[in-house]
Amino acid sequence: MFNKKILAYLRFLPVQLFFGLLLCTWIPYLFFDWDYLTQGFDKASTFNILISATLTLLTLFTLNLIRQFPGINSTSYILPVFLFWFIIIFALAELTHFPFSFIYYCLSSVCLLSYLFIVNIINRRYEVQTLAYIPVGRALNMPEQVPSADWLKLDTTNLDQYVNGIVTDLHSYDLTADWQEFIANKTLQGIPVYHHRNIRESLTGRVRINHMYENELGSLLPCENYMLIKYCLDILIILLLLPFTLIIFLLTAIAIKREDGGKVFYVQSRVGYRGEIIKVYKFRSMREASKEVLTVDNDDRITKVGKFIRKTRVDELPQFLNVIKGEMSLIGPRAEFIDFAVKLEQQVPFFNYRHIVKPGISGWAQVNQGYATGAEETQLKIEYDFYYIKHISFTLDLLIFFRTIHTTLTGFGAR
Incomplete structure (x- = not known):
């Protein structure tokens, strides 16, 4: 014992x-x-x-x-x-x-x-949590929505086993007086009670947006002091990595040129900070085409060298120049194609809000999900982006930095 x-x-x-x-x-x-x-x-x-x-x-x-x-x-x-x-x-x-x-x-x-x-x-x-949930309102399907926890459904106000917390929809009209008394008693006993949205966000790393007032995203402006510190850290990291990246730059340029003799760099127009259009620099990883289209799995336009540099994210390294110019950050939401962004504005609620921070070479959505193409995948990506914006901090950026190293080594999410 x-x-x-x-x-x-x-x-x-x-x-x-x-x-x-x-x-x-x-x-x-x-x-x-x-x-x-x-x-x-x-x-x-x-x-x-x-x-x-x-x-x-x-x-x-x-x-x-x-x-x-x-x-x-x-x-x-x-x-x-x-x-x-x-x-x-x-x-x-x-x-x-x-x-x-x-x-x-x-x-x-x-x-x-x-x-x-x-x-x-x-x-x-001790990581796996046992959570009891009151099946009312939007908390009806918590086990399906958040499978990472062990769930106990409460059909009555009797709870005779240990749980880490109780989850319900605190805004639901179906939360009767008996349930409210039950919640009050359990709170007095030291058992935390969570609103379904908060526990879903904390366990999935995503913020679901149906109405702006639900998460008050409109009032969540990133701290200007931290954004300045973040920019200074970006520059410092780039300078520290410069001796290594210059070697990678040289070897990558030679490999691209030797494969098909085409251009080494590729410039794309993307939507950047606060909706401004920026020119994003990348190593060319695909055969040149007359029109930009989204990349799909096993895209036959990708060259042999391109397949490797996309998997290891080396193709993103020229974006260090965008970071130095202040157009991008090392960590942030992915900068989208202009045409794709216009479509998403019509399909995804509050999509434009992700432009409240600078786009990044890596980000919370990229390391959790990888690249997204379809509308459903994009919806999840936006939820990850909103989580990052809501919780932006040095700690979260540090986590993404280490996770980016992991995804670079494993090639997670590459297309």
């Missing part, structure tokens, strides 16, 4: 941080150096502990922030997040000439990586 309680407490970030710092700073010394027991910590030992503790804190904090967003399989983020902070901290330590031991740093990192997978197993045990 004691062991089970300890494991349950490991769900909480402060406990994870305590054990993480203890294990990842102390255990390496068992294999590395025992002199500190008699002589105390010297300057090098202090720096060893400092960089190890920094790596542990930043990695655990980042993974904890990522887990808060819906539809996240945290297992796939452990390695990229760990490697990201491992490289950043090591580079900073080298640049500042800290007297630290690389062997100790590696031993500590192995301990941390092992610890992260153990914590992840414990977290996943």
Whole structure:
């Protein structure tokens, strides 16, 4: 019983941080150096502990922030997040000439990586939620709409098992006085009660829009201060990646030119920030045609080189120029073709609202769904875009950044 309680407490970030710092700073010394027991910590030992503790804190904090967003399989983020902070901290330590031991740093990192997978197993045990729902109004079909949770249908006001929360349509006229009393009693007992729209949004990562007032999107303008910080971060990341991207640019240009001798770059007119028309730059991945049409699965216009660069998203790299010009961001809703955008304005409610932020090279819809072509897929994409606009933050952008790395490696959603 004691062991089970300890494991349950490991769900909480402060406990994870305590054990993480203890294990990842102390255990390496068992294999590395025992002199500190008699002589105390010297300057090098202090720096060893400092960089190890920094790596542990930043990695655990980042993974904890990522887990808060819906539809996240945290297992796939452990390695990229760990490697990201491992490289950043090591580079900073080298640049500042800290007297630290690389062997100790590696031993500590192995301990941390092992610890992260153990914590992840414990977290996943508690990730699936059991939710009871009152089948009235728009909450009638919650199990079909949100299959990621375990659902318990309430036909009566008797609830004799543990649930993580109760879901219903709080605006429904079918919510009788008995149900309202039931909700009040369960709230007093500490069981949270959710409106169907809020729980659907938090578990699917999408915002469904039928009426503007439902989510008050008209009043949700992105914070101007964060948008300025976001632009500065975009420029900083592009500059840091420049030595690597220049090599990729050169190799890609040579490959495209050698394959068919055509143009290396392709310029497309797209709808950008606040509906303005922008010229988007891409590596040419298809045979040139007289008219722009949407790409479909197994499109025979795609070249051999084009198939590879589209799968790995290398064809998007020239859009760094659009980002530098301030027309786009690294993260944001996808910029649409003009003709396609005009059609969507007529078919999808409040489609234009997605232009309230700059379009991005990658985005919440792209990493969750991939490219969309039909009206039904596009409707889902818009719901993902609205979720991003509603919850835009550094944390969400960081999640999309790591998820973009994952989709780049796997080729998810490429056409």
